[in-house]
Amino acid sequence: MALGFIKKIFSFGKKEVEGVPVEETPTVPGASPTVEQVYEDTAAQEALPVAAETAPVAAESVESQAAYAEPEAVVDEPAPEPEILPEIEPVIVEQVEIAIAPLEDPVTAKIEAAPLPEAVGEPDEAAIAALETVPEIEAAAEEPSGAAAELLEPPMGERVIEPVAIPAPEIPAAEIAVSIEPAPVPVKPSSSKVTVSRTVEEKQADEPLPVEPEKRLTWFERLRKGLFRSSQQLGDSIGSIFTKRKLDEDTLQDLEDVLIQADLGMETAIRITDALSATRYGKDISTEEVRTIMASEIEKVLGPVAKPLELDLSHKPHVILVVGVNGTGKTTTIGKLAAKLTAGGLNVMLAAGDTFRAAAIEQLHIWGKRTGAPVVSSKLGADAAGLAFDAWKQAKEAGSDVLIIDTAGRLQNRAELMEELAKIVRVLGKNDPEAPHTVLQTLDATTGQNALNQVEIFRNIAGVNGLVMTKLDGTARGGILVAISAKHKLPVYFIGVGEQVEDLEPFAARDFAKAIAGVA
């Protein structure tokens, strides 16, 4: 990849959603295709290296790769789920009254083979029961006395043929349908009734068809679903404010309170109420109109921060340090991001800077295998800053384009841990005064107001210069991102909308604003 001192900007463009125009990604003439171009190529996406076998062999210098050469099972091959089979219970569907004739002719039972959906697997008790009963019925018919007499002249006036277990291998139950037909037998005139459970055949007709695997929602559907609850609550509150009331000082004040409660922040709340009063003061206004103006104002706040991630590849490696509170999705985001970058043809190296948790190191190795990115790690409890320093050297030697460093999650109020983070930043600067070039903070969308404080402190300590909001597919409260954007104006590069490798999407202001406001 031609680099030199040319500053190449790699940006991840936005896909057009519901009529939103695609933003053009600036490219340098003659430069290699941008990540956006490659990423948007579906074939390239599909060719995303996932299996460990497709991963290039990690650099020899990478420590502990051997230690993490786990069995295949560690990587993302889920064990096949046992088939969930519809349980068929014997049900007496219909009672058939049969006049029993003298026992001259046999009562027959017929077994028919009929293909069933694959989903049926276990031997059906009623089918087995009926099959088991056949020889008994036939035998009884040949010998009218004894067993037949018992079967055909039930003492209680009703008879249910009882199931008897038979060995499954002899009867491929998945392919058997059984019907027991009392006719064509001349039967004994009698008031006796035989109740036949025509269970299996009848029941099959009622059985649900094989269920198709659930269709995965698109990222935008997951975003909407994640924000649905909060946008619905917002809509309900707005509806209750404006029912039979005009837009006046009181309703505007009530609306402002509701918007603040939805984490949108004072600044944006005032912005929305100002926009409303400018055009609709003293008039009736519907919830839909309020929602539409709200979406438009939120988009104005988010538009300037919805930016593609820029990689300055005149620095080799471009260092991305990923920081944030515990469990906000740092490691997962690193894995997703590495997948995007490697799919775009970049050489990526990962560094397991969370030296506190063995599971975190292991998790990063798994992502490394999936994405074909070598992972630098050290033993548990090692100095994280030292690890970051070594990782940079190894990335330099290996000619990596990008080094992504994971860090231990920490609460922003843990001074000693925050100091450790500051040390990582300082140490990286010894190798390359401008490193880390990108300090990415992950924010959990299910967190409310606290996220504002998290950004404040991580920004001061580690120089955060970009954000990723994760878990927007959960029960998310996305409003806080609006407040953070209004206050910090930090670029928001991506949103996380699931746990899978492909569930990282470029942040699109209009989509997000509409999802929060609940506008179609």
Ligand SMILES: Nc1nc2c(ncn2[C@@H]2O[C@H](COP(=O)(O)OP(=O)(O)OP(=O)(O)O)[C@@H](O)[C@H]2O)c(=O)[nH]1
């Ligand atoms: N639903 C959903 N889950 C996510 C998303 N991103 C991360 N997660 C999950 O959140 C959990 C925590 O993610 P991690 O990547 O381990 O978070 P972390 O910040 O590295 O955690 P620590 O190392 O403990 O600080 C995991 O179960 C992830 O699968 C997302 O966008 N959507």
